[in-house]
Amino acid sequence: MPRTEIQNLELRDQRRExxxxxxxxxxxxxxxxxxxxSEIAKEAGLSHGLVYHYFKSKEEIFTLLVQRAAESAVQIIEKARLQEGTPLKKIKWMTEQILQGLSAGEQILLFLIMIQASTSDAVPEEVQHLFSSPEYKSPVNCLVPLIIEGQQCNEIIKEDPIKLAVSYYAFIQGFSISKLQWNQCPIPEADLIIKIFK
Structure with a gap:
């Protein structure tokens, strides 16, 4: 019996994922x-040609992963803003979610993709356009309003909010790299990281 259109779409989405x-x-x-x-095809357990059926190039795949990583980083900040409590409590909640993700696998690789995308000369032009686009929401810029809110209620130190946000993400990225290099690397408690705001 032939597959229905819905089954075909589901199969296509599963294959792409x-x-x-x-x-x-x-x-x-x-x-x-x-x-x-060919290496991506081998890792996926699919034929070389089938990968090309779903994506036109490795650049397209890389760009989609960078978009996913960027959206994931911004979504967690938006979810944090909806939590109950003070700005610092919201940042602590967000930090706990991120640190749990570092232990889970895929999240840590998305962090690494973002590091590659922002430091390598070999990234596709689409990724460079993404980062320079006025619509691009960087995690640093998205975190700044929450930091300013915390400063206004004297909960967060009166340092430059952009420098604080950059320092925060430097910690997170550093832990991501350490965890990749050393699987047994202990992931700290959220309290240790948010000390930079106090």
Missing amino acids: QILIAALKVFSRRGMAATKI
């Missing part, structure tokens, strides 16, 4: 420049 997760693993190990479509 399978390829994206495989690509995330390969890009995190090899970087954008060194990765080949």
Whole structure:
């Protein structure tokens, strides 16, 4: 019996997701420049041609992963803003969610993709356009209003809010890299990280 249109769409979405997760693993190990479509196909357990059926290039896949990583970072800040409590309590909640994600697997690789995307010369032009686009919401810029709110109620130190946000993400990215290099790396409690705001 032939598949229905809905079943075809579901299969297509499942295949695309399978390829994206495989690509995330390969890009995190090899970087954008060194990765080949054949390696992504092998990681996904699919044929080389089937990957090309769903995506036109490794650049397209990398760009989609960068978009996913950026959206994920901003969504967690937006969710934090909806939590009960003071600005610092909201940042603590967000930090706990991020640190749990670092232990879970995929989240840590998304952090690594963002680091690659913002530091490598080999990233696709679409990624460069994404970062320079007026619509792009950087996690640092999205966190700043919450920091300012905390400063206004004397809960967060009166340092430059952008420098505080950059320092916060530097900690998170540092833990991500350490966890990738050393699987047994202990992930700190959220309280240790949010001390930079006190």
